Amino acid sequence: MLNRRTLVGAFAALAATALPAASQDWKAKVPELTLAVIPAENASGTVDRYTPLTEYLAKEIGIPVKLRVANDYAAVIEGQRAGTIQIAFYGPASFARAVMTGVKTEPVVNQKHGNGASGYYSVVYVKADSPYKTMEDLKGKNLALVDPNSTSGNQAPRFFLQKAGYDVDKHFGKTFFAGSHENAVLALVQGTADAAANLWNAEDDTAITRMIPKGMLKKPDGTSLQQSDFRVIFKSEFLPEGPFSVLSSLPDDLKAKIREAFVALPKKDKTAFDRLSDGKDLDFTAVTLKDYQPIIEMLRYNDEQRKRS
Incomplete structure (x- = not known):
């Protein structure tokens, strides 16, 4: 059921849901960005971990980037749905739930751990x-x-x-x-x-x-x-690491700039990258929606079991 290869075709169309490119003058429409993070640890620990990343992104993208530490996982999903969170760090299940409930968001990268697994x-x-x-x-x-x-x-x-x-x-x-x-x-x-x-x-x-x-x-x-x-x-069996994801509705050139910044982070600002994992991670891995199809299927199964109970 969680075999990704057998499910890629069914979700190929979703990988192309980005909206048409907006004006090149995206700074006039998007004067700042908000990066929201699921509460994997206490709020102060999350702020310490992700503040260097937001500072790096602001410098690379050229506009202010604010950090928002969510009270719960649903707050990140609903913030992206409302358009108030442009960049989000999700767990794989919360990302899958966002997609399943109609949030137009595109995964960019996830973290490659010290053992080489993403x-x-x-x-x-x-x-x-x-x-x-x-x-x-x-x-x-x-x-x-x-x-x-x-x-x-x-x-x-x-x-x-x-x-x-x-x-x-x-x-x-x-x-x-x-x-x-x-x-x-x-x-x-x-x-x-x-x-x-x-x-x-x-x-x-x-x-x-x-x-x-x-x-x-x-x-x-x-x-x-x-x-x-x-x-x-x-x-459990192996699970894909959660992604950093951007709103599909952002201007294409801004999305490209955000993607470039994430891909370059491990080498361009190793201190900020190492802070995300206390120095345990090796790099980022580029991801697409199909990488999370197994998680979507897992949630569908769980939802069905809950209905039966």
């Missing part, structure tokens, strides 16, 4: 000192999800756990949305949840490894938790 996995964490070693052990327990439109924090675990024989809403005694990847981990640490769904790029690049240097993960005695204090008991 994607990641969804995992279910438990604390290493807990008795839970399998999904069966978690029957009737509490699961912290991230956001309804999060890929690794909701849509992917629902899809892949269903395929493995576990209906999330029936298997767990309680599920709840923590709001961000960091909050889901904190719910696990604080005992609000017995397990937490989250993202996993590589052994040395996870939500947990990014939280540790910030001093966010502490034991009751105040000592720092380490990655070894957590155990992965479920891991």
